[in-house]
Amino acid sequence: MAEPTLTPPADGAKITIADGVLNVPANPIIPFIEGDGTGPDIWAASVRVLDAAVAKAYGGARKIHWLEVYAGEKSFNEFGNWLPDATVAACRDYLVSIKGPLTTPVGGGIRSLNVALRQMLDLYACVRPVRWFKGVPSPVRDPSKVDMTIYRENTEDIYAGIEFQEGTDDARKFAALLKENFPDRYKKIRFPDTAGFGIKPVSKEGTERLVRAAIQYAIDNDRKSVTLVHKGNIMKFTEGGFRDWGYALAQREFGAVELDGGPWCTLKNPKTGKDIVIKDAIADAFLQQILLRPAEYDVVATLNLNGDYLSDALAAQVGGIGIAPGGNINYVTGHAVFEATHGTAPKYAGLDKVNPGSVILSGEMMLRYMGWTEAADAIIAAMDQAIASKKVTYDFARLMDGATEVKCSEFADELIKHL
Numbered sequence: 001m002a003e004p005t006l007t008p009p010a011d012g013a014k015i016t017i018a019d020g021v022l023n024v025p026a027n028p029i030i031p032f033i034e035g036d037g038t039g040p041d042i043w044a045a046s047v048r049v050l051d052a053a054v055a056k057a058y059g060g061a062r063k064i065h066w067l068e069v070y071a072g073e074k075s076f077n078e079f080g081n082w083l084p085d086a087t088v089a090a091c092r093d094y095l096v097s098i099k100g101p102l103t104t105p106v107g108g109g110i111r112s113l114n115v116a117l118r119q120m121l122d123l124y125a126c127v128r129p130v131r132w133f134k135g136v137p138s139p140v141r142d143p144s145k146v147d148m149t150i151y152r153e154n155t156e157d158i159y160a161g162i163e164f165q166e167g168t169d170d171a172r173k174f175a176a177l178l179k180e181n182f183p184d185r186y187k188k189i190r191f192p193d194t195a196g197f198g199i200k201p202v203s204k205e206g207t208e209r210l211v212r213a214a215i216q217y218a219i220d221n222d223r224k225s226v227t228l229v230h231k232g233n234i235m236k237f238t239e240g241g242f243r244d245w246g247y248a249l250a251q252r253e254f255g256a257v258e259l260d261g262g263p264w265c266t267l268k269n270p271k272t273g274k275d276i277v278i279k280d281a282i283a284d285a286f287l288q289q290i291l292l293r294p295a296e297y298d299v300v301a302t303l304n305l306n307g308d309y310l311s312d313a314l315a316a317q318v319g320g321i322g323i324a325p326g327g328n329i330n331y332v333t334g335h336a337v338f339e340a341t342h343g344t345a346p347k348y349a350g351l352d353k354v355n356p357g358s359v360i361l362s363g364e365m366m367l368r369y370m371g372w373t374e375a376a377d378a379i380i381a382a383m384d385q386a387i388a389s390k391k392v393t394y395d396f397a398r399l400m401d402g403a404t405e406v407k408c409s410e411f412a413d414e415l416i417k418h419l
């Protein structure tokens, strides 16, 4: 496997962190991965908008120096390497990066490069804000009631867990280990000889750092509640553990007190003096609650797989998997990789067709994370105006009355016009 040689832009400088605070120079080097499928179209559109927003907000006094790093199909085709060490090292060294979607085959082949990157950099919080932009077509009656931020645990759970493929020596060894050490539990496996196995690790430490980040976000952003979403009635020691450790942390570290005998509790936001309610919901019921009573939910803290399902469902509820952004963040080390919620949408690859809003708004989150608030605000305002002008990509145009369909690149032009 070859390693690409990366040449950092000569005029750029590194983002650093000291005492938990990012130090962002006016000329930061930011690594980017273009992505597979629709990734190249989306990135080409996004980088123009991000550069234009920064230029507009700071009159040329600040500029991002982009460093292309490789992963996925492009990397495999050029270097025979799906995820070069140099890519992981660059994301580590430069602290903040952004990526397009990467393909993961189903049922075999390489494991997810996206998950691998999150695990290697220990990016424990997958942060996915879901809000409605006025005018975006939605399948629900009042999408304006949806304003939630998902904090999805990003390094544990079966989603990032250990699997044994049916029929392999490993699966047989694992079954034998269970049979010998846990005979009662082994007996409950319905078809042990033809089973694949998955292990779902969920730890107290992993839960606590995620819930801590979610509560801190609620405090910093004046939010009303944090809901712990789990399937703890069935998976008592993993999903149930998540709920119990989450409540305990809220009480121990944030001074939350039980409401009416618990388990719900409430804490005073030290910045505003207002109450923040910590509550929980079982995942299946929560999926119907967000459709029927979305206004009752605000910040959501959940495990990896639940968070994956919830992210797409909530994005669709506001009409916009095409504009659903995200960031994978370690709040202690400062490492962060921003990326869309959606995948590579391969049927649209190379057609200059899909909505680039997802990566542009992931870039907006990145700018805000860097403290470049003015550029981030400019992107949100431009998004509002571009959607109001009804010149939108196919996904919105097909559901919007009186819309003009524009290409991916043309939607970027529209945004730049409105900056």
Ligand SMILES: NC(=O)C1=CN([C@@H]2O[C@H](COP(=O)(O)OP(=O)(O)OC[C@H]3O[C@@H](n4cnc5c(N)ncnc54)[C@H](OP(=O)(O)O)[C@@H]3O)[C@@H](O)[C@H]2O)C=CC1
Pocket: 038, 100, 101, 102, 103, 104, 105, 114, 321, 322, 323, 339, 340, 341, 342, 343, 344, 345, 346, 354, 355, 356, 358, 395
């Ligand atoms: N973080 C990452 O890199 C992720 C990677 N993946 C990977 O992506 C691949 C494809 O996954 P798949 O299940 O098809 O899910 P995708 O999210 O790629 O696509 C599903 C559907 O979502 C809509 N969509 C996706 N992106 C956009 C966009 N930018 N603008 C408008 N609509 C969009 C399209 O809907 P319609 O057909 O209605 O037009 C598309 O067919 C898989 O290999 C998967 O593993 C998946 C998720 C995240």
Ligand SMILES: O=C(O)CCC(=O)C(=O)O
Pocket: 102, 103, 104, 112, 113, 114, 115, 308, 311, 341
């Ligand atoms: O890694 C993948 O292929 C899928 C990732 C995904 O769906 C997500 O993180 O939301």
Ligand SMILES: [Mg+2]
Pocket: 308, 309, 311, 312, 341
């Ligand atoms: Mg997903």
